[in-house]
Amino acid sequence: AQSVSQHNHHVILSEAASLELGCNYSYGGTVNLFWYVQYPGQHLQLLLKYFSGDPLVKGIKGFEAEFIKSKFSFNLRKPSVQWSDTAEYFCAVNAQPGGSYIPTFGRGTSLIVHP
Amino acid sequence: EPEVTQTPSHQVTQMGQEVILRCVPISNHLYFYWYRQILGQKVEFLVSFYNNEISEKSEIFDDQFSVERPDGSNFTLKIRSTKLEDSAMYFCASTPGLAGVKYTDTQYFGPGTRLTVL
Numbered sequence: 001a002q003s004v005s006q007h008n009h010h011v012i013l014s015e016a017a018s019l020e021l022g023c024n025y026s027y028g029g030t031v032n033l034f035w036y037v038q039y040p041g042q043h044l045q046l047l048l049k050y051f052s053g054d055p056l057v058k059g060i061k062g063f064e065a066e067f068i069k070s071k072f073s074f075n076l077r078k079p080s081v082q083w084s085d086t087a088e089y090f091c092a093v094n095a096q097p098g099g100s101y102i103p104t105f106g107r108g109t110s111l112i113v114h115p
Numbered sequence: 116e117p118e119v120t121q122t123p124s125h126q127v128t129q130m131g132q133e134v135i136l137r138c139v140p141i142s143n144h145l146y147f148y149w150y151r152q153i154l155g156q157k158v159e160f161l162v163s164f165y166n167n168e169i170s171e172k173s174e175i176f177d178d179q180f181s182v183e184r185p186d187g188s189n190f191t192l193k194i195r196s197t198k199l200e201d202s203a204m205y206f207c208a209s210t211p212g213l214a215g216v217k218y219t220d221t222q223y224f225g226p227g228t229r230l231t232v233l
Contacts, residue, residue: 105158
């Protein structure tokens with residue numbers, strides 16, 4: 001079965017700093033990878049996803065993530081964060097064949113951006 | 116933009132009591148899900164529901180849990196006899212599924228219900 005780990009549980013940055021949140025998965029087959037974000041008081045929503053093609057995926061609000069198959073990683077990046085990026089970020093993976101279409105989530109990374 | 120809604124936002128209950136958490140999925144979606152997140156831990160899948168029956172469930176989803184779609188809009192999660200360890204944030208989600216479920220489907224989440232069991 002697939003699994004995913006997020007190593008940074010809490011990240012605190014100042015505005016304009018660069019962001020990289022780690023996500024590693026374990027599964028030997030074809031994976032689909034997702035980053036979801038939950039802003040304070042709001043729904044979990046999709047930031048970006050990868051399922052094939054260019055391993056560098058661009059999402060909403062200037063976020064991007066790079067799928068590195070050899071490292072089993074899908075790290076989330078943003079070159080310059082804003083106060084409004086303060087949120088909880090979740091990496092998720094599903095896998096085929098043999099895995100469930102239900103995504104497996106990491107425990108999330110809490111990002112606080114100071115103005 | 117259509118959204119998944121959940122009620123209540125916060126539920127406090129005594130151990131052993133029954134609770135029902137309610138969700139209204141996006142109206143033309145066909146697959147529905149419940150997840151939970153215990154504070155500081157992973158978001159965990161509980162159950163998925165399609166065509167009025169459970170399609171997948173995790174080991175967490177034991178006999179204390181049940182789901183129902185009582186009408187054309189609501190999707191409920193019932194916990195029959197709550198335990199302290201059921202305290203968590205419970206998220207409902209839905210996916211379109213019009214051409215069957217796809218591994219690349221985006222999950223559309225509700226805002227969650229925080230359940231506190233005393």
